[in-house]
Amino acid sequence: MIREQIYRLRAAASGREAIAPAELGRRYVDRETGEEMQPVARILPLAPSDSALPRTPANLRPCRRCDQLIGLDVSDCPYCGLRQPALDGESER
Numbered sequence: 244m245i246r247e248q249i250y251r252l253r254a255a256a257s258g259r260e261a262i263a264p265a266e267l268g269r270r271y272v273d274r275e276t277g278e279e280m281q282p283v284a285r286i287l288p289l290a291p292s293d294s295a296l297p298r299t300p301a302n303l304r305p306c307r308r309c310d311q312l313i314g315l316d317v318s319d320c321p322y323c324g325l326r327q328p329a330l331d332g333e334s335e336r
């Protein structure tokens with residue numbers, strides 16, 4: 244069970260990145276450079292999730308054309324190439 248959302252954090256000036264659980268609205272600082280880091284992406288699986296694995300059935304969706312199961316973060320079906328609709332991460336849960 245994953246309750247905390249994990250984010251990719253990036254320091255704007257240096258481009259240094261970190262993967263860490265984070266809360267929006269809090270300030271995160273790179274411990275080596277002292278730069279402020281901003282959350283730039285959520286890491287799958289989106290919290291809360293029953294599994295920490297991004298490729299479990301709960302974190303897949305069927306392609307509308309070929310019905311193969313593909314990752315929630317995949318923009319084009321790897322089997323038939325169909326463009327997948329965007330997820331906002333909230334309404335699909």
Ligand SMILES: [Zn+2]
Pocket residue numbers: 306307308309310311320321322323324325
């Ligand atoms: Zn497909």
